[in-house]
Amino acid sequence: MKLKAGLYIGIAMVFIIGGSLLAVKGKDAVSQAESRKQGILEAEQTTLFYQKSPGAIKEAGASAGDSVKEGEILFKVKLADEGDVEVLAPYDGLVDRVNVEKGDQVQAGVPLAVVQKNTYYTDLYIQESEIQQLEVNQSIDVHFPYSDQPTQVKGIVTSISSAPQFATLRMSREKGQADLSMFLVRISMDSNTDLLPGMTAEVKLDEITD
Structure with a gap:
């Protein structure tokens, strides 16, 4: 009887200790997941809008996927009256999309390109x-x-x-x-x-x- 009682107590202790270890590990896993x-x-992207007098795209100096530097000329626009206007890159980045091509007519508010920082x-x-x-x-x-x-x-x-x-x-x-x-x-x-x-x-x- 004493042997059986000792065996039962030993088994119970194994379950208790094992359960405690699992609980601790479980709490650690939960803590890590919550952290x-x-x-x-x-x-960050910026859409470049044309802001000047109406004209036509004279030169498109950038294509989608091109890396550009701040101040680099992206477009030249020949104005309807006279002279040219340059559209510059606002910051170092990547040209994500170009919405116009050479010869297109543009006016204030037309989106020219999307530049990604x-x-x-x-x-x-x-x-x-x-x-x-x-x-x-x-x-x-x-x-x-x-x-x-x-x-x-x-x-x-x-x-x-x-x-x-x-x-x-x-x-x-x-x-x-x-x-x-x-x-x-x-x-x-x-x-x-x-x-x-x-x-x-x-x-x-x-x-x-x-």
Whole structure:
């Protein structure tokens, strides 16, 4: 009887210890998952609108996919009355789309091209309880876990909303109902040949030590 009792106690202890370890690991997994904040990689773009007197495209100096420098001549327009007008690149970047070609008639308000900046950004929603971990101009690692070769780049926190953007309703049987405030955080990073707009960007708050 004593042997059986000891055996039963030993089995019970194994289950208790094993269950405790699983619970601890489970909590760690949940904590890690909650620390991961994901957003979509975006590229800032500007549509160039023609702003001068009516005329015709005399020269189109850029095509879709071309890299351009700030101040570079993208178009020359011959005015209907006399003289030419130059349309310049607003910043270093990439020509995403060209809407006109040589000979096209243009007037004020006509979109000429779309130019994409050489910087990317992602917007994340961070809980009120976690927002104190971040500050403007802070350097932070940004992961791209679903790319063919998982990539990590350095990003900079460029803005944090001064007020909650929205509140989601959290329901708990133990604590009742409470509003969960979320803050909009923008993280910018340099463009990279391994990155494409539309990719999933991820920040792990548990990596932040300062």
